[in-house]
Amino acid sequence: AFVGETVMTVLGASGDLAKKKTLPALFTLYRQGHLPDDIHIVGYARTKMTDEEFKQRAIQYIKAPKGFSEDEFKKEIEKFQSILSYVHGPYDEDSGYQALEKRLVEIETKRPGGTRRNRLFYMALPPSVFTVVAAGLRKNNYSTEGGNRIIVEKPFGKDLESCREMMSALKAEWAENETYRIDHYLGKEMVKNLLVLRFGNVVLDQTLNKNSVSNVQITFKEPFGTEGRGGYFDEFGIIRDVCQNHLLQTLSVLCMERPVSFAAEDIRDEKVKVLRCIPPIKKEDVLLGQYVAANGHPGYLDDDTVPKGSNCPTFAALTLFINNPRWEGVPFIMKAGKAVNEGKVEIRVQFKDVTSGIFTDIARDELVLRIQPDEAVYMKLNNKLPGLVTKAVPTELDMTYKNRFSDVEIPQAYEALILDAFKGDASNFVRDDELDVAWKIFTPILHWIDNDKPKPEPYPYGARGPADSAAFSERYGYKRDDAG
Ligand code: BG6
Numbered sequence: 001a002f003v004g005e006t007v008m009t010v011l012g013a014s015g016d017l018a019k020k021k022t023l024p025a026l027f028t029l030y031r032q033g034h035l036p037d038d039i040h041i042v043g044y045a046r047t048k049m050t051d052e053e054f055k056q057r058a059i060q061y062i063k064a065p066k067g068f069s070e071d072e073f074k075k076e077i078e079k080f081q082s083i084l085s086y087v088h089g090p091y092d093e094d095s096g097y098q099a100l101e102k103r104l105v106e107i108e109t110k111r112p113g114g115t116r117r118n119r120l121f122y123m124a125l126p127p128s129v130f131t132v133v134a135a136g137l138r139k140n141n142y143s144t145e146g147g148n149r150i151i152v153e154k155p156f157g158k159d160l161e162s163c164r165e166m167m168s169a170l171k172a173e174w175a176e177n178e179t180y181r182i183d184h185y186l187g188k189e190m191v192k193n194l195l196v197l198r199f200g201n202v203v204l205d206q207t208l209n210k211n212s213v214s215n216v217q218i219t220f221k222e223p224f225g226t227e228g229r230g231g232y233f234d235e236f237g238i239i240r241d242v243c244q245n246h247l248l249q250t251l252s253v254l255c256m257e258r259p260v261s262f263a264a265e266d267i268r269d270e271k272v273k274v275l276r277c278i279p280p281i282k283k284e285d286v287l288l289g290q291y292v293a294a295n296g297h298p299g300y301l302d303d304d305t306v307p308k309g310s311n312c313p314t315f316a317a318l319t320l321f322i323n324n325p326r327w328e329g330v331p332f333i334m335k336a337g338k339a340v341n342e343g344k345v346e347i348r349v350q351f352k353d354v355t356s357g358i359f360t361d362i363a364r365d366e367l368v369l370r371i372q373p374d375e376a377v378y379m380k381l382n383n384k385l386p387g388l389v390t391k392a393v394p395t396e397l398d399m400t401y402k403n404r405f406s407d408v409e410i411p412q413a414y415e416a417l418i419l420d421a422f423k424g425d426a427s428n429f430v431r432d433d434e435l436d437v438a439w440k441i442f443t444p445i446l447h448w449i450d451n452d453k454p455k456p457e458p459y460p461y462g463a464r465g466p467a468d469s470a471a472f473s474e475r476y477g478y479k480r481d482d483a484g
Contacts, residue, residue, distance in 0.1 A: 004036040005117035005146065006422065007104055011133055012124035013043025013086065014057060017153070021184075022124050023058045025414035027080050031065065034419050040107045043086040044100055054086035066409070091129045097140035104141065117146035120421060127155050131169040138173035150174050151421050153182040154245050155236065159446055160439040167432055176432055180421045185246040186253070186428040187413030187420075189401075190371040194253045195267075197369070197377065204367070205258075208349065209326045214364065215477045216254075217333045217348045218247050225291060225339035225461060226314065230303035234312045237449070242336045243316060244442040248275070249430065250371070251332060254347060255322060264427040268434060275437040277324040281445045287457065287472045288449070289315030291339040294460030300339070311453040314338040315465050317472045320441070331476035335469065339461045345371040350478060363394035363481040375401040375410060380481070394481055 008026070010018050029035050043054050059081065064073040087103050089096025108116045121137050123130060130152060142148055152170070157163030170179065185191055197204055207213070220242050226233040233241065249271075256270040291314050293299035300306060300314050315337035322332065351365040366380040377399045382392040401410065420428055448454075457466035464470075474480070 005038060005108075005111065005115070006036065006120055007040045007042060007107055007118075008120040008122060009042045009044055009100065009104070009137075009141075010122045010124055011044045011091075011137075012126075013054065014045040014047040014049065015124055018043070018122075018124040019057065020061050021414045022122060022418070024062045025412055025418050027059070027062050027076075028065070028412070028415050029419055030080055030083065031076050035422065038111055039083055041084050042100070042103060042107070043084065044096075045086075045088060046090060048088050049086055051085045055081040055084050058084055091125075091133050091136065094136065094140060097136045101141050115145055116143055118148070119143045119146065120149045120151070122151045122418075123153070127157075127166070131166060134170050134173050147178075147424075148174075149178050149180055149421060149424070151180045151182060151418075153184075155240065156181070156435055157439070158236070158240065160436070160443040163435060163439050167435065171432070177426070179432075180417075180426060181430040181432075181435065182417055183245050183249045183430050184413040184417065185249050185371075186430070187411075187415075187417035188371055189410050189416075190369055190375050190377075191250055191253060192416070192428065193377075194250075194369070195259075195262075198254070199258050207351070210328055210330050212351050213330050214350050214352045214479070215331045215333060215473075216350070217335065217473060217478065218251055218254075219334075219344065219346050219348070220247060220336040221340045221342055221344045222338050223340060223343045223462070225297065225300060225303075226306075227298065227303055228305075230300070230305035233314075234306050234310050237312045237446075238314055238316050238336050238338060239318070239442065239446060239449070243318065243334050244438055244446075245430075247334045247336060248438050248441070249434075250347065251320070251334070252434070255327060255332075257326070262427065264425060264429075267427045268431045272431065272434050272437060274322060274324065275434060275441070277322050277327075278320050278437075278441050279323065280441055280443070281318050281320060283445060283448055285319040286445060287317040287466065287468055288313040288454060289337065289459050289466035289469070290456035291315070291337075291461045291463075292458045295462050297339065297461040299461065311455055313449070313456045315340070315456070315459060315469075317465070317469055318445070319476050333473055333476055333478065335465070335473075337459075337465045340459075341462055341464050343373065347371070353479075359392060362392050364479055366481075 010022055012018055026041060030039065043058065059077055062077065085103065087100045089099050105116065119141065123133060125133060134150060157166050198208065199205060252271040252275050256274045259266040259270045291300050293302055301310060317333065317335045320332045320334065347369040349367040353364060354362060362382055363380065368378050370376040379397040380394055381397060383395040385391040385393045417428060457468060459466045
């Protein structure tokens with residue numbers, strides 16, 4: 001199997017993504033015994049460092065697992081460090097890849113049997129070097145005796161055209177079945193749960209459609225701003241940062257038809273089919289916001305790395321429609337905001353009103369899937385208030401994971417995805433055609449924002465979003481339940 005006899009190379013090993021996400025995820029997978037015993041991880045970057053220095057840097061963000069004593073943790077760290085090494089070199093010259101190759105062969109020939117086998121390349125790199133690195137690796141480091149895989153992560157371009165350009169450059173070097181495109185939301189436990197919830201429950205399978213559903217909201221909220229990464233952010237904006245990828249991917253899994261099987265291509269076929277039924281977002285279906293200084297926090301424009309007077313949105317609400325028999329006419333409201341009142345990501349399906357007549361003013365049912373923090377599935381239902389009256393009250397069927405699955409450690413998204421890549425399971429990675437259609441949905445609205453630079457509605461740091469945010473949802477049929 002590909003899982004064994006593998007050397008993984010992390011390119012961009014001294015950068016933030018590698019230190020904060022990739023290496024801690026690899027540590028956990030290794031510690032839990034998910035990676036093969038003979039695994040070796042090579043870091044590669046431009047920074048000059050010795051193996052020892054890299055081993056120190058690599059563990060900077062690794063936290064002690066729950067219940068581990070200091071000694072036990074130290075032992076695990078040392079064990080992990082023993083499978084790490086480092087090579088430095090440029091990204092744009094063969095010499096770097098040749099030095100990497102030398103190291104890879106050294107590691108591989110030390111193994112029993114000594115054959116050159118599988119290689120997994122993880123690109124924790126800025127997009128400006130994606131294609132040149134992909135080409136350098138393909139030319140100098142492609143294993144001829146085993147499998148080769150490359151993991152890449154957004155941003156994949158800035159619009160349909162630039163994405164296509166990048167994809168075709170990558171495709172010239174790496175086959176689609178060797179390419180694993182991460183959208184880390186697909187590795188989140190609750191997003192992975194969508195398939196089971198949708199197709200493993202008659203009650204949901206039968207009701208998640210236009211006959212029963214009034215509207216769906218997918219909300220992403222972060223309580224911090226873009227301080228420190230304003231330069232990156234300003235070029236992209238909140239829509240490219242989370243809506244076009246994370247929230248749209250989540251929507252596609254929520255809304256797809258039942259796949260023929262759990263095989264990667266069957267799942268991705270259904271995802272792409274539902275995405276193809278979504279017409280480009282219209283500008284009247286968009287609300288943009290930008291946070292301003294409040295409560296002792298700086299505003300977006302106060303960051304020195306942000307261009308003066310930038311109209312870059314840090315909040316967006318946008319509504320999509322799916323023109324297929326299941327969902328036609330149901331508004332899918334996406335809301336994403338930085339520097340808002342709380343950190344939360346959830347899907348909220350609001351059902352239609354019950355037929356009028358016997359009840360007046362009864363709350364709507366809702367199905368809420370809380371992706372983070374504190375994973376939960378809960379259903380808001382009306383129940384008779386116990387006692388000698390006949391009165392309906394909104395109440396909840398509540399499956400909060402920490403109560404229901406208290407002894408299960410929920411894996412981090414990157415752990416789940418990296419392990420999938422080792423195993424060769426591409427179901428939770430984004431296929432080229434999905435990416436293409438995702439950009440088709442978003443490109444017109446993004447071009448309008450880039451060109452016309454509409455002024456975003458200001459909102460104070462720590463607010464729920466712009467003042468019009470609540471009215472925006474109501475415009476698409478969302479009804480607040482004031483009692484609940
Ligand atoms: C990243 C965005 O892709 O996702 C960030 O670039 C955002 O701006 C992050 O903060 C959110 O991921 P998570 O897993 O913390 O919800």
